[in-house]
Amino acid sequence: MRLTFLGAAGTVTGSKYLLEGGGSRILIDCGLFQGLKELRLRNWEAPPVDPRTLDAVVLTHAHLDHSGYLPRLVREGFKGPVWCTPGTRDLAHILLPDSAHLQDEDARFANKRGFSKHRPALPLYTPADAEAALALFQTVAYDEVIEIGGLRIRMTPSGHMLGSACVRVEDEHTNIVFTGDVGRPDDLLFAPPRPLHDVRNLVVESTYGDRRHSPSDPSAELADVVRRVVGRGGVVMIPAFAVGRSQQILLQLARLRAAGEIPDVPVFLNSPMAIDAMQVFLEHPAEHRLTPADCEAMRHAAAWVRTPEESKKLNLRQDPMILLAGSGMMTGGRILHHLKAFGPDPRNALLLVGYQAAGTRGQALDNGAEEVKIHGEYVPIRAERVRIDGLSGHADYAELCQWLRSVEPAPRRVFVTHGDPAASDAFRRHLRDRLGWEATIPRHGEHADVS
Numbered sequence: 323m324r325l326t327f328l329g330a331a332g333t334v335t336g337s338k339y340l341l342e343g344g345g346s347r348i349l350i351d352c353g354l355f356q357g358l359k360e361l362r363l364r365n366w367e368a369p370p371v372d373p374r375t376l377d378a379v380v381l382t383h384a385h386l387d388h389s390g391y392l393p394r395l396v397r398e399g400f401k402g403p404v405w406c407t408p409g410t411r412d413l414a415h416i417l418l419p420d421s422a423h424l425q426d427e428d429a430r431f432a433n434k435r436g437f438s439k440h441r442p443a444l445p446l447y448t449p450a451d452a453e454a455a456l457a458l459f460q461t462v463a464y465d466e467v468i469e470i471g472g473l474r475i476r477m478t479p480s481g482h483m484l485g486s487a488c489v490r491v492e493d494e495h496t497n498i499v500f501t502g503d504v505g506r507p508d509d510l511l512f513a514p515p516r517p518l519h520d521v522r523n524l525v526v527e528s529t530y531g532d533r534r535h536s537p538s539d540p541s542a543e544l545a546d547v548v549r550r551v552v553g554r555g556g557v558v559m560i561p562a563f564a565v566g567r568s569q570q571i572l573l574q575l576a577r578l579r580a581a582g583e584i585p586d587v588p589v590f591l592n593s594p595m596a597i598d599a600m601q602v603f604l605e606h607p608a609e610h611r612l613t614p615a616d617c618e619a620m621r622h623a624a625a626w627v628r629t630p631e632e633s634k635k636l637n638l639r640q641d642p643m644i645l646l647a648g649s650g651m652m653t654g655g656r657i658l659h660h661l662k663a664f665g666p667d668p669r670n671a672l673l674l675v676g677y678q679a680a681g682t683r684g685q686a687l688d689n690g691a692e693e694v695k696i697h698g699e700y701v702p703i704r705a706e707r708v709r710i711d712g713l714s715g716h717a718d719y720a721e722l723c724q725w726l727r728s729v730e731p732a733p734r735r736v737f738v739t740h741g742d743p744a745a746s747d748a749f750r751r752h753l754r755d756r757l758g759w760e761a762t763i764p765r766h767g768e769h770a771d772v773s
């Protein structure tokens with residue numbers, strides 16, 4: 323089989339791996355590049371592979387950095403099936419139209435304010451492109467085998483989010499496993515990633531390849547922040563991925579409130595997507611570990627905010643409250659309006675609960691930036707910044723290494739992807755020191771023959 327790294331090589335976003343073998347060409351993941359401008363511009367280049375020559379796309383999970391390029395691929399001529407788990411399909415039905423809507427909005431906003439270099443600014447894709455992509459989705463359950471030409475494909479749970487999977491591809495000679503994003507051994511929402519066996523070639527993520535999550539209890543840290551900020555009359559802003567982290571935080575908040583650990587202040591879930599994602603959770607009880615009581619608690623943990631008008635009204639409130647809104651790395655979405663309104667006041671706090679990729683506002687703020695550019699204007703940010711790593715949906719390097727111990731003997735080839743360069747390199751060293759594996763970090767566009 324021949325593998326080409328078309329994304330998430332030397333960076334976290336844009337996951338895309340072209341695999342050729344058994345007479346077929348398939349793309350594993352079809353993600354959007356996010357963060358640094360230099361990366362985002364890649365979304366606008368001609369597709370790295372002629373979409374008409376692809377037999378299928380296989381998705382590890384629905385997050386946009388793994389699925390968000392699909393509408394563009396379809397717009398450029400892809401017509402084959404997009405294989406994924408039922409959970410991933412249902413979440414993609416929420417995420418892709420929203421992504422298209424954001425692309426449209428960004429283009430329209432740029433035209434109105436005239437801050438784009440392109441006149442008129444065009445969207446990367448439209449809601450119609452997203453619909454066309456969704457029409458190609460086909461589902462496969464965990465452990466079921468699909469055949470694409472001479473390739474056999476099977477998915478196993480990866481514990482990262484609803485429907486997330488490790489993808490195993492075999493031909494008659496060899497096999498390769500793509501981990502996708504790997505969750506934690508003790509996640510509140512999801513069962514641990516299923517151990518892997520008999521792996522000849524491995525493509526493994528390294529988001530937290532150089533970090534350990536704090537051993538302290540994230541729920542105690544969350545309670546601490548809420549008490550402190552509410553105590554001084556402030557607002558807690560939580561930018562969160564609509565799918566996964568939002569549900570987890572709601573459940574934590576519900577439990578903390580029930581236990582009297584946090585004051586009873588209003589909580590707003592200002593994300594139609596996160597609200598819809600909650601529905602998907604309820605429809606897929608086998609794909610998470612929440613009890614019906616947990617689901618109820620989660621549903622009632624916050625007031626739901628759907629319309630833009632209601633969202634704007636929140637910015638006029640003076641009293642302490644907790645606001646959850648997307649996007650998780652503040653690259654767009656309603657959180658930006660809250661950041662504009664509440665960021666300049668030092669009584670407020672910005673609580674970061676997920677990974678912040680290089681070049682995003684989230685990373686800049688995490689690193690202490692005193693102002694950020696929002697919709698073409700600089701906004702001073704004096705709100706306290708707090709990061710709680712323990713709420714992450716990604717395993718840290720020690721957890722990844724522990725999970726990979728079940729792979730015996732060592733894979734012939736190991737490729738470390740989906741990490742910033744320092745994280746990927748640190749993880750390469752951890753694999754050598756802890757497991758005795760030699761791994762490589764592929765460059766963008768690099769080919770590898772796997773046997």
Ligand SMILES: [Zn+2]
Pocket residue numbers: 383385482503
């Ligand atoms: Zn993910």
